[in-house]
Amino acid sequence: MLKIENLSATVGEGEAAKTIINGLSLSVPAGEVHAIMGPNGAGKSTLSYVLTGREGYEVTGGSATLDGQDILALDPEDRASAGLFLSFQYPIEIPGVPVMTFVRTAMNSQRKARGEPEISAPDYLKKSRDVARLLNLDADMLKRPVNVGFSGGEKKRLEIYQMMMLEPRFMVLDETDSGLDIDALRTVAEGVNALRAPERGMLVITHYQRLLDYIKPDKVHVLAKGRIIKTGGPELALRLEKEGYDGVLAEAV
Amino acid sequence: MSAALKDMIRNPTVAELELVARYAALKADPRRERLFEAFALTGLPHRRNEEWRWSDFKAAVGALDASATPPADDPLASEGVATLKFTPQGYVAPAFLPPGLRLLPKDEVQAMGGAEDAPLGALAAALSGAKNAPATLMAEVTGETPVRLHMVFSGPGAINAARIMFLVRPGAELQVSESHLGGAAFSAALVECTLQPDARLSRVVYQRGGKGEAQAITALIHQEAGAETKQTVLAFGARVARIETRLVHQETGSHATLNAAYLAGDGYHVDFTSHVRHGARACVTRQVTKGAVVNGGRGVFQGKFHVPRNAGQQTDASMQHNALLLEEGAEVFAKPELEILADDVQCAHGNTSGQLDAAQLFYLRQRGIPLVQARALLTEAFIAQALEEAGIHEEALRAQASAWLAI
Ligand SMILES: Nc1ncnc2c1ncn2[C@@H]1O[C@H](COP(=O)(O)OP(=O)(O)O)[C@@H](O)[C@H]1O
Ligand SMILES: [Mg+2]
Numbered sequence: 001m002l003k004i005e006n007l008s009a010t011v012g013e014g015e016a017a018k019t020i021i022n023g024l025s026l027s028v029p030a031g032e033v034h035a036i037m038g039p040n041g042a043g044k045s046t047l048s049y050v051l052t053g054r055e056g057y058e059v060t061g062g063s064a065t066l067d068g069q070d071i072l073a074l075d076p077e078d079r080a081s082a083g084l085f086l087s088f089q090y091p092i093e094i095p096g097v098p099v100m101t102f103v104r105t106a107m108n109s110q111r112k113a114r115g116e117p118e119i120s121a122p123d124y125l126k127k128s129r130d131v132a133r134l135l136n137l138d139a140d141m142l143k144r145p146v147n148v149g150f151s152g153g154e155k156k157r158l159e160i161y162q163m164m165m166l167e168p169r170f171m172v173l174d175e176t177d178s179g180l181d182i183d184a185l186r187t188v189a190e191g192v193n194a195l196r197a198p199e200r201g202m203l204v205i206t207h208y209q210r211l212l213d214y215i216k217p218d219k220v221h222v223l224a225k226g227r228i229i230k231t232g233g234p235e236l237a238l239r240l241e242k243e244g245y246d247g248v249l250a251e252a253v
Numbered sequence: 254m255s256a257a258l259k260d261m262i263r264n265p266t267v268a269e270l271e272l273v274a275r276y277a278a279l280k281a282d283p284r285r286e287r288l289f290e291a292f293a294l295t296g297l298p299h300r301r302n303e304e305w306r307w308s309d310f311k312a313a314v315g316a317l318d319a320s321a322t323p324p325a326d327d328p329l330a331s332e333g334v335a336t337l338k339f340t341p342q343g344y345v346a347p348a349f350l351p352p353g354l355r356l357l358p359k360d361e362v363q364a365m366g367g368a369e370d371a372p373l374g375a376l377a378a379a380l381s382g383a384k385n386a387p388a389t390l391m392a393e394v395t396g397e398t399p400v401r402l403h404m405v406f407s408g409p410g411a412i413n414a415a416r417i418m419f420l421v422r423p424g425a426e427l428q429v430s431e432s433h434l435g436g437a438a439f440s441a442a443l444v445e446c447t448l449q450p451d452a453r454l455s456r457v458v459y460q461r462g463g464k465g466e467a468q469a470i471t472a473l474i475h476q477e478a479g480a481e482t483k484q485t486v487l488a489f490g491a492r493v494a495r496i497e498t499r500l501v502h503q504e505t506g507s508h509a510t511l512n513a514a515y516l517a518g519d520g521y522h523v524d525f526t527s528h529v530r531h532g533a534r535a536c537v538t539r540q541v542t543k544g545a546v547v548n549g550g551r552g553v554f555q556g557k558f559h560v561p562r563n564a565g566q567q568t569d570a571s572m573q574h575n576a577l578l579l580e581e582g583a584e585v586f587a588k589p590e591l592e593i594l595a596d597d598v599q600c601a602h603g604n605t606s607g608q609l610d611a612a613q614l615f616y617l618r619q620r621g622i623p624l625v626q627a628r629a630l631l632t633e634a635f636i637a638q639a640l641e642e643a644g645i646h647e648e649a650l651r652a653q654a655s656a657w658l659a660i
Pocket of ligand 2: 044045046089174175
């Protein structure tokens, strides 16, 4: 489903451009959940921005395709309409735009791009209520401006709310666990697991093994210095938790 | 035309000569003469006049032929609200007047305080009273229930000069909405309002002129003890448009909220100028101006608070102007000025101009919102705060802003 081959990318402009992703290859088949773990500064968030097309991140080599479609050639909004979703490590505040307006606009934009009819107001409200209930989100929160004045945990839950509303085909979750207490973690994981499906794929970026107790990955990749240096099953995450990254990093050299 | 009249303005332009001729054709009146002289001191204001350096009417107003563009649509009009129309031919009073409102057409010109400080206001007053129109339209507001009035200023014609003076009696409330829709090559409107103790004014102004038109909207507001004004303006500009508010806190405990938003497209110029004098103790002013400008558009903000040494103690005033330059080539000029001579005051001001936040734009686009729509959504949110106090008109103003942004 998602296929990344020998991807290289720089961050920054002109002279200051730094290569952060350096020959990265990775493949997530439909129906699978893969985890990416790695030390701070390894390039995990950079990978998520390169995939979603953030400005300032330039691809210098390699390819990334979603079901065979070259996503790197698309504008960010077209990647989103193609079904790519990023749960941000640091969700952005949008003063003056209520969550409701934001998500409905996003949903209808995607539908329009795909040639589908808009969602009706009652259908939207019903869906929103169901999702909010599952995630333990206060209805009042959805009337407030996006992320403004939200706690760290609320922001992460709102990311998952958006994901469940938009029902993307491929999800990248960047450190969704950071800032969550154990109850919130469980709630969020429940939401994520609800989206697991044979036609969907997921890339879960995390620093800690903890999240993977709740979202069971099919594979675990270790990202360091801009490439995948090791791939294994869920037991690899446990080993990293116990031994830290140093051992695995040393092995890979 | 006598030599004396011709010499009133130095090196007059074609348009200025026409203005002199119009003045000369009106009924002679010493007050009218004083007002026209106040205008003639500057003539059509231009960039060498300090207060007008970014809004050059002399250059913008060519020959005063009828405008080529029809007036804009009126988003504030509503059934059942008395509507007063000002056209180049005079004024049309509403068929019925709300209780508490009395219109008093005056054939004599009324004096205008500070005419020299507002040359285009003085011009509007000097030229009002053409043909069947009164020289000055006065309106008295009384009673316990708020009085609602809608005023429309629109062409077609060459010059639309209008003047109305409101007197709001103690404790009474006026809710006035104004649509300045253009259609005349040059329009100059003067709205004056005296708020007697504990009187209230809510004023909502919608301005939208043509690309070849010049518009000057001048408001003079006088507040007595405990009076309150809430003003919201949404302006799209014209070839040159100036929206000027001069407000005096005359007695203690008076309160003013002056909000404005401008959206300047290619070839449009919007100028917000305000002057607030804290002439009495413990008066409050809250001012928020938000603007967004595209390539070829121009926004001007000149805000001044004047707080005299003794009279202005315990002033509480804040001024904020934030502009978005939506494209390269957009221009915004801002001059916030706090002239504070009293020592026991709270005065704050903020002034920014910049671009839309790249991180916010990316966030919206990552959710599938196309760039153009993402920009519009963020810009609308940006100016929304300035429209928040427009009450029943907030929605109509937001709809206009949002339609403009959607293009
Ligand atoms: N905008 C940027 N400009 C310059 N360097 C950046 C920028 N963003 C990230 N980096 C650098 O790229 C490296 C990888 O960062 P990131 O992808 O955020 O790491 P991770 O998410 O794995 O902790 C770090 O060394 C970081 O300093
Ligand atoms: Mg990161």
